[in-house]
Amino acid sequence: MLTFIARRIGAGAVLLLVISLLSYLLLSIPDTDVGRQILGPTAALADVDAKNAEFGLDRPVLAQYADWLAHAVRGDFGTSWFSGEDVTLAVANRLPVTLSLMLGVTLVTAVLAFLLGVWAGVRRGAADRLVQVLGVAGYALPGFLVTLVLVLVFAVRLNWFPAIGYTPFTESPAGWLATVTLPIASLSVASVAGVSQQVRGSVIDVMRQDYVRTLRARGLSERRIVLKHVLRNASAPGLSVLGMQFVGLLGGAVLVEQIFGLPGLGSMTVTYTTRGDIPVIMxxxxxxxxxVVLINLLVDVMIGWLNPKARIA
Incomplete structure (x- = not known):
């Protein structure tokens, strides 16, 4: 297991290097006059050139990347070209907001999806059909529509939760919970739908295995068979999809943070990408x-812990 983790970390480091290079080259392709954008259209050409030189934009792209990489490996991502903020500090200030959403959605999805998937796979019949209908509906509904309905019903009509704004957990745990409940609920609908279908299919496949019939013949209770044997062997596909959902939540967070006025990484990404602020984007x-690397590694370790056969493979 330690060898496997070391290999994955090494592969992740190579992936970081490759993606950072490709991203920097792609971001540098547009011939955007950053100095002119900052100083305005009426600024003198000499001032514009001086501003570009201040950012190192007068040098070759590979030289700019090498300088960025040398600082990035030390945890220094520079300062924003447009706001002058320290990039590391700016990201760190917004990370708890998005992380709250992603962890909350993952927790809700893990609990509800596995409960629904196991229930449908074990009970079959009407329960199975109900979970399949809910899964298709949850996956088919547009995310923005779900978000708007939740805001209209629970924030505007019932006034149970605030429609916009964010309260840090350190200021008020209750206020924090109130501000993240609707965003987490809106992001969880599609996630629960997708993961529950995977769990359901895996549970059905495992329940058909010969060793399950053998366990029943030995007199083990159905509850023990499901919780101790079936769930352990059927968890791999659900965990894999759950890991992918966690990574993909950053894209969904862009829309949700804009609607709920949350100062997270999603709204930050939109703002600084439209400006072409390379230090922040990188x-x-x-x-x-x-x-992505850490979540995939965690999922693989969990699958190996739950299923020794997968660990050997």
Missing amino acids: ALVMLTVIG
Whole structure:
């Protein structure tokens, strides 16, 4: 297992290097006069050239990337070209907001999806059909429509939750919970639908295996068979999809954070991408790739722990 983890970390480091290079080259392709954007159309050409030189934009792209990489490996992502903020600090300030949503959605999805999937796979019949209908409906509904309905019903009509704004957990745990409940609910609908279908299919396949019939013949209770044997062997597909859902939540967070006025990484990505602020964009790209590597590694370790056969494979 340690060898496997070391290999995955090494592959992740190579992936980081490759993606950082490709991202920097792609971001540098547009011939955008950053100095002119910052100083305005009436600024003198000499001032514009001086501003571009200040950012190192007068040098070859590979030289710019090498300089960025040398600082990035030390945790220094520079400063924003447009706001002058320290990039690392700016990302760190917004990360808890998006992380709250992603962890909340993952927790809700893990609990509800596995409960629904196991229930449908074990009970079959009407329960199975109900879960399939809910899964198709949840996956088919547009995310923005689900979000708007939740806001209209629970924030505007019932006034149970605030429609916009964010309260940090350190200021008020109750206020924090109130501000993240609707965003988490809106993001969880599609996630629960997708993962529950995977769990359902895996449970049905495992329940048909010969060793399950053998366990029943030995007199083990159905509950023990499901919880101790079936769930352990059927969890791999659900965990894999759950890991992919966690990574994909950053894209969904863009829309949700805009609607609910949350100061997270999603809204930050939109703002700084439209400006072409390479230091901020590169920091967000690297954070995303690191998240992908860590989540995939965690999922693989969990699958190996639950299913020794998968660990050997």
